Amino acid sequence: KHVRCWPISMLGCQPAGQSACQGDGQFGRTEVIDNSLNPDFLRKFVLDYFFEEKQNLPLGDTHAPPGHRVCVCVSWLIAPPGSGIPGKKCGTIILIAEELGNCRDVATLQFCANKLDKKDFFGKSDPFMVFYRSNEDGTFTICHKTEVVRNTLNPVWQAFAIPVRALCNGDYDRAIKVEVYDWDRDGSHDFIGEFTTSYRELARGQSQFNVYEVVNPRKKMKKKKYLNSGTVRMGGTWAGDTGGTQINFTVAIDFTASNGNPSQSTSLHYLSPYQLNAYAMALKAVGEIIQDYDSDKMFPALGFGAKIPPDGRVSHEFPLNGDAANPACSGIEGVLEAYHRSLRSVQLYGPTNFAPVVNHVARSAAAVLDGSQYFVLLIITDGVISDMAQTKEAIVNVSPGGAMVELDGDDIRISSRGKVAERDIVQFVPFRDYMDGGGSPVLSMARLAKDVLAEIPDQFISYMKARGIKPQPA
Structure with a gap:
């Protein structure tokens, strides 16, 4: 910014x-x-x-x-x-x-005015309104102009549709300044007056709260009895969602013993006080991008392949935050904190089973079939899958609703028990390919995130098309 x-x-x-x-x-x-x-x-x-x-x-x-x-x-x-x-x-x-916010609402607004100042010598006025949104530094930027209504002091402007983020970037309390002018052919439009409001006020619609005095500050300073240069009131307002889809992002982390002892520097889970380990680097790189598509920034985070307290049983679907009823963590930083706490409380074990976490997310996705939500699962792992057959079946089952690359259906669509996956919904990216070449770790992680997420837009579109789900018109 x-x-x-x-x-x-x-x-x-x-x-x-x-x-x-x-x-x-x-x-x-x-x-x-x-x-x-x-x-x-x-x-x-x-x-x-x-x-x-x-x-x-x-x-x-x-x-x-x-x-x-x-x-x-x-x-x-x-x-x-x-x-x-x-x-x-x-x-x-x-x-x-300014970075655009995630708000996808569109407002339809309509205004009329009463008893505006007369500015034309041979007529009344040709009024129009100019809307300005406030910026983060306190300045104002123009965002809309109404049409000109000729020769009247009581204009009724046509209703217009405008994205809410154009008015306030999704911040309902951000100031909106409105100026009223008399149009002149030579471009030297005469200033009639101004007022300020906010989208929160405008969203109340036609009411006593949306009647505004149009004030000319210069006239107010010069004339003691000056009240206003007319009034503007709302004729109506409507707001609607343009059909944006919420992305639900779930993280699953491999806690099998093949990763090495977290207390030793050779481990992929090494708990260094000075730098992030490989798991944390991958999570942070991908998470910092995808989190901007999740409005509540709450991310379910799961672990698999470890013995968990208090009874030391092996689990392939345990919450990193310790709350089985609600495994969601606040933000990517919350996921990282939960991951580090889990490393100190669980015992790395095995085997490397993917199917339980795939089915965990599949159950959540099955409950939302209207296109309003789309679920993405990031699995970070170090080894070969132990339950390949079960994982294939889980992926084939979820796509309509010895090698990791076998799951990535770029060339050959994966199949299980004679059923072929309807879509390619798996992207496999080897972490080591982004660390062996040297260079800047920041750039390496940026390339990693790019390749991990590269197929999501096409996967998303193919799902919506297959289900006949169309975006709502603005």
């Missing part, structure tokens, strides 16, 4: 409709604002992201390395000949960026 300002030096004007950086990674253009030296552009640009990667917003200062700097070009619709002055600063472009 950054706010950066760059002075723009016009080294020469381009022909109309062209820009200096055309064809060089251009990803969008703003709308044209007539007759203004201080334009406030409405059009926003959402930078592409990849589900399986951790990406930093590519905004940097003028010393950023190549490929990490945003190039802003100013184009004139009519290029004045000879108007470019080399080395002269001809204004400032202000870039404001």
